[in-house]
Amino acid sequence: MKIDPQKPADLSAQIAQAIRDAIISGELIVDERLPSEAELSDHFQVSRPTVREALKRLAAQSLIRTQRGASGGAFVNRISFEDAYSQQITTSTLLLSMNEISFDTACEARFALERACAPLSAQRRTADQLATMRAEIFRQAQPGLTDEAFCSSDVAFHRALVDGASNPVLSYQLAGAVEAMQPLMNMITFTARSREEIIGLHNRIADALEARDEAKVDAALVELENYTRKLAQDVAQQHRKPA
Amino acid sequence: MKIDPQKPADLSAQIAQAIRDAIISGELIVDERLPSEAELSDHFQVSRPTVREALKRLAAQSLIRTQRGASGGAFVNRISFEDAYSQQITTSTLLLSMNEISFDTACEARFALERACAPLSAQRRTADQLATMRAEIFRQAQPGLTDEAFCSSDVAFHRALVDGASNPVLSYQLAGAVEAMQPLMNMITFTARSREEIIGLHNRIADALEARDEAKVDAALVELENYTRKLAQDVAQQHRKPA
DNA sequence: AAATTTTTATTTGTCTGACATTTAAAAGTC
DNA sequence: GACTTTTAAATGTCAGACAAATAAAAATTT
Numbered sequence: 001m002k003i004d005p006q007k008p009a010d011l012s013a014q015i016a017q018a019i020r021d022a023i024i025s026g027e028l029i030v031d032e033r034l035p036s037e038a039e040l041s042d043h044f045q046v047s048r049p050t051v052r053e054a055l056k057r058l059a060a061q062s063l064i065r066t067q068r069g070a071s072g073g074a075f076v077n078r079i080s081f082e083d084a085y086s087q088q089i090t091t092s093t094l095l096l097s098m099n100e101i102s103f104d105t106a107c108e109a110r111f112a113l114e115r116a117c118a119p120l121s122a123q124r125r126t127a128d129q130l131a132t133m134r135a136e137i138f139r140q141a142q143p144g145l146t147d148e149a150f151c152s153s154d155v156a157f158h159r160a161l162v163d164g165a166s167n168p169v170l171s172y173q174l175a176g177a178v179e180a181m182q183p184l185m186n187m188i189t190f191t192a193r194s195r196e197e198i199i200g201l202h203n204r205i206a207d208a209l210e211a212r213d214e215a216k217v218d219a220a221l222v223e224l225e226n227y228t229r230k231l232a233q234d235v236a237q238q239h240r241k242p243a
Numbered sequence: 244m245k246i247d248p249q250k251p252a253d254l255s256a257q258i259a260q261a262i263r264d265a266i267i268s269g270e271l272i273v274d275e276r277l278p279s280e281a282e283l284s285d286h287f288q289v290s291r292p293t294v295r296e297a298l299k300r301l302a303a304q305s306l307i308r309t310q311r312g313a314s315g316g317a318f319v320n321r322i323s324f325e326d327a328y329s330q331q332i333t334t335s336t337l338l339l340s341m342n343e344i345s346f347d348t349a350c351e352a353r354f355a356l357e358r359a360c361a362p363l364s365a366q367r368r369t370a371d372q373l374a375t376m377r378a379e380i381f382r383q384a385q386p387g388l389t390d391e392a393f394c395s396s397d398v399a400f401h402r403a404l405v406d407g408a409s410n411p412v413l414s415y416q417l418a419g420a421v422e423a424m425q426p427l428m429n430m431i432t433f434t435a436r437s438r439e440e441i442i443g444l445h446n447r448i449a450d451a452l453e454a455r456d457e458a459k460v461d462a463a464l465v466e467l468e469n470y471t472r473k474l475a476q477d478v479a480q481q482h483r484k485p486a
Numbered sequence: 487a488a489a490t491t492t493t494t495a496t497t498t499g500t501c502t503g504a505c506a507t508t509t510a511a512a513a514g515t516c
Numbered sequence: 517g518a519c520t521t522t523t524a525a526a527t528g529t530c531a532g533a534c535a536a537a538t539a540a541a542a543a544t545t546t
Contacts, residue, residue, distance in 0.1 A: 010499075012299060024333070030341055036526060047501045049292050052527090056255060056296040057303035061333070069509025070525045078341045084334050090267070090304070091327050092415075098273055098321045101412060108363070109412035116359035120351070169344060169352035172335075173420055177412075253528075279497060290530045295498085312538025313496040 011046050012053035019054065023063055023076055034064065034074040062087065081168055085175045092176030093183060103184055103232045110177045111225040114158060115218055117174060121164030122214040132160040133206045140199050150195065151185045157202060164209065185228075188235050197227060254289050255296035262297065266306055266319055277307065277317040305330065324411055328418045335419030336426060346427055346475045353420045354468040357401060358461055360417060364407030365457040373453055375403040380445045383438065393438065394428045400445060407452065428471075431478050440470060 022028045035043065040051045055074055058064045062083040064074045077083075096106055136157040140150055155178060162174045190198075201224045208216035265271045278286065283294045298317055301307045305326040307317045320326075339349055364372075379400040383393055398421055405417045433441070444467045451459035 012499085013302075016303070020333075024336065026340075038526085049295075049502095050500060052292075053296060053299040053499095056299050059256075060259070060300035060303040061330075063337070066527065067509085068507070068527045070523090071510055072508075072526050074527090079334065079337050081338065081342070084338045087304075087334055088331065090263075091322065091330055093267065094306070094322050095324065095327045095415065096412070097269075099324070105410055106412055109410050109416060112359040112363065112408075112410075112413060113356060113416060116355040120355065165355075167348055167352050167355075169339070169349055169420075170355060172338065173352060173356060173416060177416055255528085281497085292531095293529065296528095309498065310538085311498045311536070313494090314539055315497050315537080317498090 011044075012050050012057065015040075015044055015046070015051065015054035016057040019058060020061075020063060028076050030076050030078045032076050034076070036073055081172055084172050088172065088176040089179045092180035096180050097183060103236075104229060106181055106184060107225060107229055107232070110181050111221060111228075113174055113177045114162065115221050117162045117165040117167075117170055118217045118221060119214045120167065120170070121161055122209055122212050122217050124166045125161075125164035125209050125212075129160050129164045130206065130210055133157055133202070133209070136160065137199060137202045137206065140195065140202065147188070147190055148186055150190055151182050154185065154198070155179060155182050161205065161209070188231055190231075194231055198224070201227065254287075255293050255300065258283075258287055258289070258294065258297035259300040262301060263304075263306060271319050273319050273321045275319050277319070279316055324415055327415050331415065331419040332422045335423035339423050340426060346479075347472060349424055349427060350468060350472055350475070353424050354464060354471075356417055356420045357405065358464050360405045360408045360410075360413055361460045361464060362457045363410065363413070364404055365452055365455045365460050367409045368407035368452050368455075372403050372407045373449065376400055376445070376449045376452070379403065380442055380449060383442050383445065390431070390433055391429055393433055394425050397428065397441070398422060398425050404448065404452070431474055433474075437470075437474055441467070444470065 019028070019034070028034070034040070034055075037048050037051050037055070041048045044051065055064060055066070058074075059066065062077055062079050065077045066072070066074045095101075136153045139145070139153045140157075145153075158178050159171075159175075162178065163171050165171070201220055204220040205217055205224070208214075208220060262271070262277070271277070277283070277298075280291050280294050280298070284291045287294065298307060298309070301317075302309065305320055305322050308320045309315070309317045338344075379396045382388070382396045383400075388396075401421050402414075402418075405421065406414050408414070444463050447463040448460055448467070451457075451463060
């Protein structure tokens with residue numbers, strides 16, 4: 001790694017990219033220690049603060065971790081699924097909130113991906129995951145629940161469904177799609193009637209998963225998608241003519 | 244925003260988190276200018292380098308952009324799909340390469356998600372997207388092609404399929420799944436026979452999309468998934484007994 | 487008066503040098 | 517040999533300075 005033309009833009013961004021490339025290409029491997037900040041600043045012929053800015057950029061992406069003290073330093077970090085989850089959720093949430101994505105578009109994407117998990121989940125879901133889903137359904141039926149808590153439980157229910165596929169890569173990819181929808185869902189006021197409807201569909205999904213019936217899971221998800229979109233449409237219409 | 248107990252960890256990480264929270268919560272809105280570095284360091288009672296490290300962390304996540312000069316500063320950035328794509332691809336690629344994900348697991352996730360796009364793509368694909376796919380198939384049939392170039396064209400083909408769904412959220416979510424597979428696929432040596440087989444399946448997919456036949460697209464994707472996994476198995480076996 | 491040029495002030499980008507804090511290893515002590 | 521103390525290396529933080537870019541204000545010219 002480690003060349004650096006001083007022509008175009010921020011040195012710290014260039015240095016971060018050089019190190020990033022070295023990590024992606026495998027030139028630097030997991031848990032390998034990077035040179036110290038002093039050595040890096042010497043190597044790139046820049047000051048230590050500039051090197052530090054570069055390292056902080058990489059730390060923000062979980063590409064490195066740092067440790068203080070003797071034999072400390074910056075180490076190439078093994079990106080955990082947890083790290084990747086939270087990054088993806090942050091990015092997805094902001095992407096949706098900042099780009100005027102229609103509710104329908106987001107909803108379509110979310111359910112399309114979730115339906116992709118459903119057959120696998122029907123085959124592989126554990127008793128534990130099923131119990132989680134039942135517990136969330138129970139919570140959703142509590143009378144005093146706020147809309148936010150209802151949505152939050154909804155997310156937990158659907159995550160359990162996704163995790164049922166027992167494929168961590170799928171769970172990771174879906175994390176963004178499922179969680180990023182929550183702020184949009186939070187804008188919907190759920191009437192007692194609509195909650196009842198949703199809980200009914202959740203129960204159908206759980207029942208179908210218990211029976212390991214792929215087709216029924218899919219059918220219930222399709223109905224849930226349609227119902228969700230209808231609810232959002234109603235909200236949009238009420239906003240248009242409030243009186 | 245902007246409280247900051249000096250008890251636990253890195254100040255720059257804490258400050259970055261405080262500003263990040265303000266952006267996510269909507270306290271800071273798109274294109275809004277943050278206080279200058281001098282003002283921030285005054286506000287948080289830290290030095291300017293520390294503030295700068297925090298800002299670089301946010302810049303690495305595309306949450307802010309900076310501009311030099313009078314009336315410059317740091318501005319809340321509207322995260323573009325392009326930004327989100329490249330971040331997701333980087334994270335997904337490293338996640339897969341660093342965590343001993345089996346080829347089967349990654350492959351299953353990728354095709355499950357891709358099959359989720361297929362019905363939408365069959366309905367909505369444009370002539371242009373179909374032409375892109377045909378062009379990539381043509382490239383794949385060129386005799387002198389390296390394995391890397393073949394895989395790269397394969398990615399382009401599948402991205403066109405995904406983009407055919409005309410749902411930017413889906414395209415974004417799938418970017419990671421499709422692109423992150425490439426390094427794994429690059430490890431497979433494609434014989435003339437296997438390329439022929441894959442190209443045949445690609446043609447079947449393109450034909451089915453042209454006919455807007457959802458079922459046939461799905462069937463071809465399933466076959467492609469099975470064939471891909473079989474190829475990977477063969478490679479793994481050859482590695483085990485090389486003589 | 488309008489257009490152009492020059493100046494100025496603000497802000498980020500970078501550098502230097504220093505001190506604080508943490509931490510593992512080396513040295514010393516019991 | 518086990519424990520304590522010292523030491524050295526590394527990151528974390530600070531202060532102050534200058535460079536470079538840039539937009540607005542001021543001055544000049546047309």
